[in-house]
Amino acid sequence: MENIKKAYIAGGCFWGMEELFRVRPGVKDTEVGYIGGENEHPTYRNHPGHAEGIEIVYDANETSFKELLDYFFRIHNPTTIDRQGNDRGSSYRSAIFIQNEEEQKTAEEVIAIVDKSNKWEAKVVTTLEPYSTFWPAEEEHQDYLVKRPNGYTCHSERFGSFL
Template structure:
């Protein structure tokens, strides 16, 4: 019996997000792609309105959506609008794509916890967007930093302490 679940997030360039999530306890698979935009079958060169997103497949017996969000808010700056590191534009926005009311509630609670922590200079700008369709990115973008270990990333664990 397969009990796996999927979560959908965006927080800047998808390469760095994938590289850090792939090794998290309970995460069984990751895939980079495009989500939340205007066109079908988006590509790296044509994805208007889409965020560079991450599909996380996880075992809910080993981790939870809330624990994934806890890590998400520690590996990117959720207070910047349409920007992470050198990457600027709506493709690089911080977003959580919730699939149901429970995920939306968990995301709202995590945002409040992150804001209350005062770890960041600003307030969380992460958007909550209903899940629509996740479009897998081209093969050259999958597992990019595994294949290119010196490739660009602006993601790293900024806080080792958990929010929850």
């Protein structure tokens, strides 16, 4: 029996994050979009304050929020402020959009584990922000690296599990 939940994260360009998460065990669907910003109905050209984020639909019987965050911290650099690869600006910040107290506690726990591991050269700067409306990005950005297999990404698996 399925136990479907959603998680909202941002860690640089949403294309690369989506491509890696889409095939994770327990992940049922992904969608790229904008979250955490100032305007309604943001677009690629007009999303002040929004991060390029992804919505992850997952079966909590097959994977957990903690396991998703473990993977999140392995595929992007959570120690750089407003930057991933060649992308710079607050749109590319590392953020977890918290929906409840349990997610807050889990995020804090995983960040402490990542920091203690010393696998990254600096401490995690990922922000924990309250969930706000997730606005799906334009269709051309959905499944971008499926449509363009040689497209730009700065995401890759860098380490084994922190857990």
